[in-house]
Amino acid sequence: MKRKQDYELQCDVLVVGTGYAGLAAAIEALSSGAKVIALGRRNPLASNSALGGGTFAFADTPLQKQKGIQDSADLLAGDILKANRRTIPEDIVDAAARQSVELYDWLAEIGAGFYEVMQYPGHSVPRVHLESGMDGANTLNLLLKRARNKGADVRLDTVAEHLTLNEKNEVEGVQAANSGEKTTIKARRATILAAGGFGKNKIMMARYLPEYAEMPCVSGAGSTGDGIRMGMEIGADVLNMDAAELYSLGSARKGLRIPGVSEAMSKGAILVNKNGERFTDENQGYGLTAPPVMQQPDAVALLVLDETLLKSVVKLHRNIDKYLNTGLIYYGKTAPELARRTGIDPDNLQKTAGQIFPSGKLYGTWVRTILIQSMGGLKVNSRAQVIHRHGHPIPRLYAAGDNTPSLGGAATSDNPCPGYLTGTGYLLALASGRIAGQNAAGVATQ
């Protein structure tokens, strides 16, 4: 590891990554009076934060109260621990759940708005908040603007390459590259790794998730695993590196995500295989139905819904209309007509879908299982300090968001992350980012 005495740039808190986690960390460190530099790739919208579906798991919020939904941080923490089978330390889950109560107002204060709250599998009450833009990018832009307005030096063309250490083996900053030019940056207090997952790093995928390495992956191009690698280079421990989020509802034609399909399934849309048979309990959600879809003929399924359901989803997703006339969504006045258009046996589809949606007018889209993102990361404690393989916190190093293990927890033999609850990716990114930013700003200067 290189030791650098003469740094070209200096700050109190250095943040690597400009997704939700990095920007939340930067904003909190700035609020504590720290001078902050945040490093990112040129396009901050090529992050999972910006590409995400805009669904946030928060508890005990004004929107829930307005709708008479009783929720609490304890109830959310309990749901997360039940789903992940306690494979994530309880104090980390608790810390995120406590933040979930504040985050709604914290985001509202920067201009983000939520217009609906929904029930998703594994959550014991409706608590998945739908953001007005429904795509994650709106909130990213607001966070970026807030970080800059508060004085962060955001460098969107500077990519961190390695951590640097001082003579006491404390993290001192990073070596980075700006359009091929090397530069060094010192953090007088601490460095925060918030550079996202590794879904787009072929080498890490082949090493940690070989079974899924060839599956279409909808992670952002910035998911290069740099933060995890940089931490590991200086001895950081990792957890759940064989965990990944699967999604049963990727478009079979394009491998992309069609907005609204998961909401449609949680409201009653069904999955039917090429033989016209139902094969799984759709109420389990897109994560747990992913392996069953993979086992069907040609590893595809038709997601079938009727007009009432379609209308309710179109109401939720204002931008779904553009998909209706692209040939991705099939229509039939009756179940046999939809069957003929999609090549399914008409009698069988009538038996399955026709009984559930007796009013006719059905819609269907072919889906297959795709990979959303990697879910493992650097081991941290509830203060967001990165833990060394020898068990101690690495001095002056913090990590947040997808650089740390997902709240969804460990893989099982038949699903690489059965415990992920919708909305908790954003929750972890924002909560751990804020925790990392506050604690990093509190470290004594060197």
Ligand SMILES: Cc1cc2nc3c(=O)[nH]c(=O)nc-3n(C[C@H](O)[C@H](O)[C@H](O)COP(=O)(O)OP(=O)(O)OC[C@H]3O[C@@H](n4cnc5c(N)ncnc54)[C@H](O)[C@@H]3O)c2cc1C
């Ligand atoms: C398609 C999709 C949909 C999703 N939908 C939802 C949802 O609706 N709700 C939910 O809760 N979760 C969702 N998630 C998960 C959620 O998006 C992530 O868990 C969360 O946004 C992670 O935030 P992050 O800041 O840790 O990482 P990211 O948002 O990925 O940000 C990391 C940033 O670091 C940058 N970076 C990488 N390497 C370097 C480097 N060396 N130097 C500088 N910068 C670097 C990247 O370019 C990127 O901008 C979704 C994920 C995907 C992929």
